[in-house]
Amino acid sequence: MKKRHRYILLSSVIIINALFLAGCWDERELDELVIPIIIGYDYANEEEKEQPDDKYLISAGFPIFYEDTLQKYHVDITSGSMEGEVVNRRNTHFGEQLIPGQLQVVVLGEELISNENIIELTDILSRNPAVKGAIPMAVSKGKAADMLSVPVKQYPNPGIYIQKLIKNIRRTNFFPTCTLFESNRHIISNHTAPLLPYIVHENGNIVFAGSCLLNGGKRIVHLDREKTETAVMLRGIRSRGMITYDIIENNKVIGQITFEGKNKRKVKVKKEGDRYIFNILIKLSGRLYERKKNEPVIDHKDFIKLCQKSLEDLIRKRAEDFVTIVQEEYGFDALELGIEIKGHSREKISKEDIDRIIQESEISVEVKVCIDNAGGKI
Amino acid sequence: MKTEMSYTITSKQLLFTLISCMLGAGILSLPRVTAEAVGQDAWLAVILGGIIPLVSIWLSNKVVSRHPGLSFAALTEKLAGKWAGKLLAAVFVTYSVIASAAILRVFTEVITIFLLPNTPILVKILLGLAVSAYMASGGIKVLGRLNEFLFYVLLPPLFLSIPAVVKYADLHYLMPVLNNNLAEYSKAAFTTGFAYSGFEAIIVFAPYVLKKKETLKAAVLALIITIMIYLYAVITTVTVFGPELTQMFTWPTLRLLSVTEIPVLERIEFIAIIAWIGVAIRPVSNQYFCAGLIIKDAFGIKSLSKVVALLYPIIAAIAWYPKNIGIVFRLSDFVGMYSLILGTALPLLLLGLSLIRGKGRARDEKKT
Numbered sequence: 001m002k003k004r005h006r007y008i009l010l011s012s013v014i015i016i017n018a019l020f021l022a023g024c025w026d027e028r029e030l031d032e033l034v035i036p037i038i039i040g041y042d043y044a045n046e047e048e049k050e051q052p053d054d055k056y057l058i059s060a061g062f063p064i065f066y067e068d069t070l071q072k073y074h075v076d077i078t079s080g081s082m083e084g085e086v087v088n089r090r091n092t093h094f095g096e097q098l099i100p101g102q103l104q105v106v107v108l109g110e111e112l113i114s115n116e117n118i119i120e121l122t123d124i125l126s127r128n129p130a131v132k133g134a135i136p137m138a139v140s141k142g143k144a145a146d147m148l149s150v151p152v153k154q155y156p157n158p159g160i161y162i163q164k165l166i167k168n169i170r171r172t173n174f175f176p177t178c179t180l181f182e183s184n185r186h187i188i189s190n191h192t193a194p195l196l197p198y199i200v201h202e203n204g205n206i207v208f209a210g211s212c213l214l215n216g217g218k219r220i221v222h223l224d225r226e227k228t229e230t231a232v233m234l235r236g237i238r239s240r241g242m243i244t245y246d247i248i249e250n251n252k253v254i255g256q257i258t259f260e261g262k263n264k265r266k267v268k269v270k271k272e273g274d275r276y277i278f279n280i281l282i283k284l285s286g287r288l289y290e291r292k293k294n295e296p297v298i299d300h301k302d303f304i305k306l307c308q309k310s311l312e313d314l315i316r317k318r319a320e321d322f323v324t325i326v327q328e329e330y331g332f333d334a335l336e337l338g339i340e341i342k343g344h345s346r347e348k349i350s351k352e353d354i355d356r357i358i359q360e361s362e363i364s365v366e367v368k369v370c371i372d373n374a375g376g377k378i
Numbered sequence: 379m380k381t382e383m384s385y386t387i388t389s390k391q392l393l394f395t396l397i398s399c400m401l402g403a404g405i406l407s408l409p410r411v412t413a414e415a416v417g418q419d420a421w422l423a424v425i426l427g428g429i430i431p432l433v434s435i436w437l438s439n440k441v442v443s444r445h446p447g448l449s450f451a452a453l454t455e456k457l458a459g460k461w462a463g464k465l466l467a468a469v470f471v472t473y474s475v476i477a478s479a480a481i482l483r484v485f486t487e488v489i490t491i492f493l494l495p496n497t498p499i500l501v502k503i504l505l506g507l508a509v510s511a512y513m514a515s516g517g518i519k520v521l522g523r524l525n526e527f528l529f530y531v532l533l534p535p536l537f538l539s540i541p542a543v544v545k546y547a548d549l550h551y552l553m554p555v556l557n558n559n560l561a562e563y564s565k566a567a568f569t570t571g572f573a574y575s576g577f578e579a580i581i582v583f584a585p586y587v588l589k590k591k592e593t594l595k596a597a598v599l600a601l602i603i604t605i606m607i608y609l610y611a612v613i614t615t616v617t618v619f620g621p622e623l624t625q626m627f628t629w630p631t632l633r634l635l636s637v638t639e640i641p642v643l644e645r646i647e648f649i650a651i652i653a654w655i656g657v658a659i660r661p662v663s664n665q666y667f668c669a670g671l672i673i674k675d676a677f678g679i680k681s682l683s684k685v686v687a688l689l690y691p692i693i694a695a696i697a698w699y700p701k702n703i704g705i706v707f708r709l710s711d712f713v714g715m716y717s718l719i720l721g722t723a724l725p726l727l728l729l730g731l732s733l734i735r736g737k738g739r740a741r742d743e744k745k746t
Contacts, residue, residue: 005681005683005684006515006683009511009512009515009683009687010512012508013508013509013511013512016504016505016508024497025494025496025497025498025501026493026494026495026496026497101645129491129492129629129632129633129636129647132636132637132639132645133633133636133637134636134637134638134639179637181619181636181637182546184623184626185619185620185623188620188622188623188626189551189619189620189621189622189623190620339548339550339551339620340550342550342553343550343551343553343554344553344554345554346554346557
C-alpha cells in the first residue's frame, strides 16, 4: 500500500512537471532572435529624434544570420527619452526577440559621456543579469553610431573588429581596458575616475588615440598616448607593451632601444596627522626587443643596467609630471589611490574627501625596471 | 511516537542535513546584507551570526540527549503536557511551513531573474515544491542521503568564482578592520539570521541519529562548515566589488561570476545557477519534512506522504503570496528572526521543563 502511494506520488510529480514544462513560456526559437554584439550611446540630434522629447540615440550592431540577405550586418539606430524607451521602440523594427546576453562591447559617444553619468547610462545593462559584467567599454571620438557603421574589410563586421581591438589592447600596449563592472567599482567603491580607452576613426581604421578619465563618472579628461601609458603604470593596470627610448650615459645619448615587457605597481601609504604620504613603485619587467646601434651587448659591460636606468629615469619623469598634473590640474583621483585612502582611514570617506586628499598629499614615484634578457642576440 | 529504526540517520548524514537546512538561498544575498550592516567588516558579521545558532545547537542537543528515542512531538508532549506540547509543536510546524515557503520563493525569484523570466511564478513554485514534496515524502533516510549527495554539487559552483577572485580581488576592501561599534555588529549578527535559519531543525533530526554521542560534534561541525562557506562567499564578493558596490546587487554572489569570462565556458554564472538549483531545493525539502514529520507524530498519522500532500497547497500559497521582491525579502527577514527566537527560546524552554520535571521525579523517587 505504502509502495503504491509512493508510485502514485512519483507519477503525479512527473505528470505535473511534464504539464508545466517551463519551456512553454520561455521557449525561444533560434530563428526568431536578434543578438546585438555592440551598442553605442549618443545624444540624439534634432533630425534624429523620433519624438520631440527624445534625448538619447542608441545604436546597436546585429550580425544577420539569414542566409539569403544582401547584408550580413545591420546597425539599428533608435532614439528615445530613456534607454528603456529606445529598446522598446527598437522592438517595433524587429519581429525577432532581442537577446542582450551576447553583447560584447559598449561604445560611448564623446559628447554624451562628457555630460552624462556613466553609471546612469549603463544602468540598463548592469541591471540585466543576462548582460555580463565583463563587457569592455570605450569612448569614441565623435558619434558612437558612426563608429558602429565603419566599413571593415578584414573582419565580418565592425562589432567584432572593435571587440577584438578593445579586448586585446592590454596584451600589446600599455593601454587600459575598462569593463562595465570595473567602471562601476571605480566610481561606487573607490571614488576613482575610470580610465576608458579612446578610439578614433582614421584612414579607414579604428585606432586607439589615448584614453579618457571620467571624473565622477562623466567629466571627461583626454590623455594622449604617452600620458595614457603613464596613467596605466601609475594606476597599476596590468598590461604588456613596448617602449622605445634613448640610452643615456653621462647626459649623452649613446643608443636607442625598444623595451618589451609588463608592468605592475606597489603603493606604500603613510599617514602623518591628516596628511597622506604615498609612494608608488612602478615595476617593469621584460626584455630588450630591439637595439638601433646593432653591436653586441657585451661591448658595454653595464649595458643592460644602463638600459634599465635610462628607462627608469624616463618613466619616473613622466610619472612625476603626470602626478603634478593630477594634483594641480585635475584635482581628482586619477591614480587609483582612493582604495588605499579608504583602507587607511577610520572615518567615512566621500569622493570630495578623496579629491582633497589627492590634491594635498605627498605622492612620490619610484620605478624599477628589470630587463631579463636581450632576446636571441647578445 | 518513539523513533523507529527505519527512521534513523548517521551522524554524518545529520551533518549534511544541517548544512542543507542552513545553506540555500541565503548565500546569494548574504554579502549584500552583511555589507549593508557593517561595510568592510561583513566577514565578521558572518562569524558573529554563527553564535546564536551555536547556542541553539548546544541547547537542543542537551534537551534531546536527556530524553533519547523521543521524537520532537513526543518530547514536547512529555515535557509540556498534551495540549501545551501540541501548541509548541504547532509553533514549530508554522515556522517550518513559512520557512519552506520563504526559501522556495527566494529560489523562484532567482530562477525568474536568471533563467526563466516568462514562466509564471506559480508554475515555478508548484514545480519546485513538487520536487521538494517528493524528497520530503521519502523519509529521513532518503533525505539524509540526498543532503549528503547534493552537498557535493555545491562545491563546483563555489570554485567557479576563483578566476574572478584571482583577477580582481583586493584585500584593501576589507580594511580598516573593526571599524564599527558594538551596536552595529550586534545588528549585523541578527541580520545574518536568515542565512543561518534552519539550524533549529536539529531538534527534529537529532532524535533519529544512530550514535547519540556524535550528535553535538556533527551539528557543530555542520555550523562550522556553513560559516566557512559563507565566509568564502562574503570575502570573495566584498574583495572583488568593494563593500559599496556589493550593496547594489540583489544577488551579489551570482553577480561575482559574471565579471570574468572563462574560455570555452564563457558565462559561468548560468552553470553555477544550474548546480545551485540542486543546492537550494534542499532546505525547502528539509523544512517541508520537519513540518510533515511533526504533524504525523503529533496526530499519530501513519503515512508521511499524506501529510506532505496536505501541506503542499499551504506552502505553495504562502510562497505565492508576496507580490514583489520587497515583500519576499521582508518575509525572509521575518523567517530569520523567527528562526533565531524559536531556535533559542524553544530548546531553552524545553530544557527548563526537563530540568524541573527531572528534579520533581527525583523527589518522588526519594519519597517512595
